Amino acid sequence: xxxxxxxxxxxxxxxxxxxxxxxxxxxxxxxxxxxxxxxxxxxxxxxxxxxxxxxxxxxxxxxxxxxxxxxxxxxxxxxxxxxxxxxxxxxxxxxxxxxxxxxxxxxxxxxxxxxxxxxxxxxxxxxxxxxxxxxxxxxxxxxxxxxxxxxxxxxxxxxxxxxxxxxxxxxxxxxxxxxxxxxxxxxxxxxxxxxxxxxxxxxxxxxxxxxxxxxxxxxxxxxxxxxxxxxxxxxxxxxxxxxxxxxxxxxxxxxxxxxxxxxxxxxxxxxxxxxxxxxxxxxxxxxxxxxxxxxxxxxxxxxxxxxxxxxxxxxxxxxxxxxxxxxxxxxxxxxxxxxxxxxxxxxxxxxxxxxxxxxxxxxxxxxxxxxxxxxxxxxxx
Amino acid sequence: xxxxxxxxxxxxxxxxxxxxxxxxxxxxxxxxxxxxxxxxxxxxxxxxxxxxxxxxxxxxxxxxxxxxxxxxxxxxxxxxxxxxxxxxxxxxxxxxxxxxxxxxxxxxxxxxxxxxxxxxxxxxxxxxxxxxxxxxxxxxxxxxxxxxxxxxxxxxxxxxxxxxxxxxxxxxxxxxx
Numbered sequence: 001x002x003x004x005x006x007x008x009x010x011x012x013x014x015x016x017x018x019x020x021x022x023x024x025x026x027x028x029x030x031x032x033x034x035x036x037x038x039x040x041x042x043x044x045x046x047x048x049x050x051x052x053x054x055x056x057x058x059x060x061x062x063x064x065x066x067x068x069x070x071x072x073x074x075x076x077x078x079x080x081x082x083x084x085x086x087x088x089x090x091x092x093x094x095x096x097x098x099x100x101x102x103x104x105x106x107x108x109x110x111x112x113x114x115x116x117x118x119x120x121x122x123x124x125x126x127x128x129x130x131x132x133x134x135x136x137x138x139x140x141x142x143x144x145x146x147x148x149x150x151x152x153x154x155x156x157x158x159x160x161x162x163x164x165x166x167x168x169x170x171x172x173x174x175x176x177x178x179x180x181x182x183x184x185x186x187x188x189x190x191x192x193x194x195x196x197x198x199x200x201x202x203x204x205x206x207x208x209x210x211x212x213x214x215x216x217x218x219x220x221x222x223x224x225x226x227x228x229x230x231x232x233x234x235x236x237x238x239x240x241x242x243x244x245x246x247x248x249x250x251x252x253x254x255x256x257x258x259x260x261x262x263x264x265x266x267x268x269x270x271x272x273x274x275x276x277x278x279x280x281x282x283x284x285x286x287x288x289x290x291x292x293x294x295x296x297x298x299x300x301x302x303x304x305x306x307x308x309x310x311x312x313x314x315x316x317x318x319x320x321x322x323x324x325x326x327x328x329x330x331x332x333x334x335x336x337x338x339x340x341x342x343x344x345x346x347x348x349x350x351x352x353x354x355x356x357x358x359x360x361x362x363x364x365x366x367x368x369x370x371x372x373x374x375x376x377x378x379x380x381x
Numbered sequence: 382x383x384x385x386x387x388x389x390x391x392x393x394x395x396x397x398x399x400x401x402x403x404x405x406x407x408x409x410x411x412x413x414x415x416x417x418x419x420x421x422x423x424x425x426x427x428x429x430x431x432x433x434x435x436x437x438x439x440x441x442x443x444x445x446x447x448x449x450x451x452x453x454x455x456x457x458x459x460x461x462x463x464x465x466x467x468x469x470x471x472x473x474x475x476x477x478x479x480x481x482x483x484x485x486x487x488x489x490x491x492x493x494x495x496x497x498x499x500x501x502x503x504x505x506x507x508x509x510x511x512x513x514x515x516x517x518x519x520x521x522x523x524x525x526x527x528x529x530x531x532x533x534x535x536x537x538x539x540x541x542x543x544x545x546x547x548x549x550x551x552x553x554x555x556x557x558x
Contacts, residue, residue: 073445076476161417161490167476175481176417305482 021049026365028057034131034369035376039353041365048365051357053350059380066340071097071171071307074337078327079165081342082378084127087113087120088320089327089342089378090169095250095316096327097171101309108296109173110252114289116156116168117318118282119186122193123152124321125233125275132272132370133204136213141204148196151189158182171307173299183290190283197279205273214269218356218368221266228355229348232323233274234372238266244319251318256288268371275373308335322346322373344378414492419475422449422468423491424508427515433487436461436514443482448472453514461514470496471504485515 021042028038036057042050062081066074078089091113098105130145153163160168160176168175204210220230225238235242243260245253261277263270311333317326323345330339349372356368405412425433436453448469453461477490488508498504 069445072478073443076445076474076478079476157418158415159417161415161419161477162475165474165476167478175477179416 020044024362028054034374035379037350037369037374037376037379039365039369041357041362043362046361046363048357048360048362051354051365053353055347055350055376055379057380058376062381063340063342066337068336070335071309071337072305074340075170076165076167079167080377081344081381082320082322082325082346082375083164084375085120085124085321086164086166087117087169088318088325090166091117092316092318092320092325092327092342093329093340094169094171095318096314096329097307097309099316100312100314100329100331101171101307103172103300103303105173105300106297107252108293109298111289111293112174112178112298113169114252114256115186115286115293116159116166116174118285118289119152119155121282121321122279123149123156125279126152128275128321128370128373129200129204129272132268132367132373133210135366135370136210138204138207138210141200144196144200144203148193151192155182155186155189170299172303173297177298186286187290190286193283194280197276201276205269205276211269213364213367214272214371215267216265217268217360217364218371219265219267220352220356224352224355225266228352230323230352231345231348232319232321233271233278234323234349234352236260237263237271237274237371239264244317244324248317250316252289252292253285255292256285258284258288268367271371306335308333317343320345322375322378323349325378342378342381344381346374346376346378350374350379414494418492418494419477419490420494421470421475421491421496422473422479422488422508423493424466425487425489431515432463432509432512433485433515434463434466434509435485435487435517436463437484437517439482439484440479440488443478445476445478446472446474449479460516463509463512463514465507465511466509467505468508469505471501487515 021044024041024043026037026039026041028036038054038057040052040054041048060080062077065077069077074093075090078093079086081089097103126145126149130142130149133139133141133145156166156168157163158179159182160166220234220238222238222240224230225235225240230238230240231242239262241260241262244250245258246260258281261274261281263274309331311331313328313330315326315328317324319325324343325345326343328339328341328343329337332338352372353369356372357365360368427433436451438451441447441449441451450465450467452464452466454464455461475490480488480490
């Protein structure tokens with residue numbers, strides 16, 4: 001048969017004559033596509049011969065919008081990039097602005113940023129694991145993971161007043177001092193979270209159904225991971241030991257003792273399990289950061305309301321929950337950025353989908369997509 | 382193996398069954414909102430019920446989405462009268478930058494979260510209308526505004542051209558703590 005989907009002929013929804021294939025359009029509004037991912041899948045029976053992600057359904061032009069706003073006004077926009085891990089985009093953007101304008105950040109602000117970003121990593125990984133579990137039919141794991149995530153989000157709401165779009169990290173510091181008793185509650189959460197992780201590890205990763213669904217599915221070799229620019233848990237699941245917190249240390253990360261968990265097989269199971277182990281490391285970092293943090297200012301004093309950095313450009317990147325998140329800014333000396341470019345890890349990781357899905361069943365496509373953990377706010381921007 | 386697995390499963394089930402509900406029945410029961418929760422912008426009033434707003438326009442300039450609009454007239458004695466201070470909640474992303482920019486503590490992010498409206502026209506409303514603005518306590522700087530001079534200077538982080546409105550009554554280096 002001949003597959004014709006709509007009129008957008010730029011994608012390969014056509015089948016060569018004589019080839020016995022079926023074209024299935026997955027998404028863009030499908031619960032298993034983690035957002036608005038559309039995948040054009042070529043099927044031979046039930047086996048995927050070609051899978052092509054079609055992006056752009058959540059494109060809001062944030063990079064262009066940033067050109068019409070002052071440096072501070074861009075911060076709420078960066079919240080909307082990766083809406084599962086808003087703190088990372090805040091921080092990556094603010095680091096670039098600070099590098100561009102030569103701002104020194106107080107030490108306490110750096111510690112607060114580390115604490116909130118490691119909590120954000122837990123929340124983001126819980127979201128990823130929960131939805132990956134829901135894709136494989138494990139509803140209990142979904143609830144357990146989201147229960148843990150809810151505790152982080154409640155702590156964030158108490159800290160900065162919003163549950164998802166925090167607007168917390170600002171150029172030159174952070175917006176709020178921590179409330180009374182907050183650190184104790186966070187430390188208590190870290191203790192409880194380890195028990196929760198233990199339970200989830202046994203419940204989900206020890207489950208024979210999970211193993212059957214995720215092991216040896218979507219195997220990514222370390223060479224391919226490097227060649228395709230994968231980063232974060234996707235690269236580390238393949239055994240590529242690359243973490244910007246260790247290998248290009250920024251902020252106060254060199255002061256903490258933590259490990260970088262890596263997988264060995266590079267399949268969906270390893271990618272998911274790396275995320276689980278990263279949550280343990282995040283708990284360790286949070287505890288060390290809280291014990292090392294000293295009182296002090298949380299914002300650079302004497303900073304003007306309207307930043308106007310010198311003409312020039314700057315790039316800085318951080319390790320987000322999805323990988324290396326970088327922001328490139330060009331300044332022409334005015335109060336608005338001349339150009340902003342976001343290097344989003346979700347976009348680079350999603351590009352692996354055709355490579356990984358080929359030769360697997362259609363139902364495995366959902367698991368592979370879940371293990372790549374794309375967030376479409378960040379893919380499309 | 383089977384017996385142990387079932388027992389473990391039942392233990393978790395029993396523990397969750399006996400712990401009571403975590404959800405609340407929303408319209409009848411409400412969760413407590415944290416102190417810093419950011420919802421609709423609301424004006425603040427002083428002890429006598431007069432608005433604390435001085436019509437300095439700092440919030441209007443700070444808003445990333447240009448959804449705040451303040452129209453005022455200046456009388457001969459330099460006092461201001463706010464004609465209308467409109468707010469388009471349908472486009473507000475509740476970032477809180479207007480509240481942080483306010484040098485007079487005249488607006489706040491309220492805890493009013495039930496914002497659904499039947500009519501889209503109700504999504505734009507006036508925070509203040511036809512009221513006298515509060516007098517600015519601090520004296521105006523006597524020097525002329527230096528807005529024109531700034532862009533020609535060698536750019537530095539101090540430079541605040543264009544938007545640095547002459548009406549800004551406080552120093553721009555004020556931090557928001």
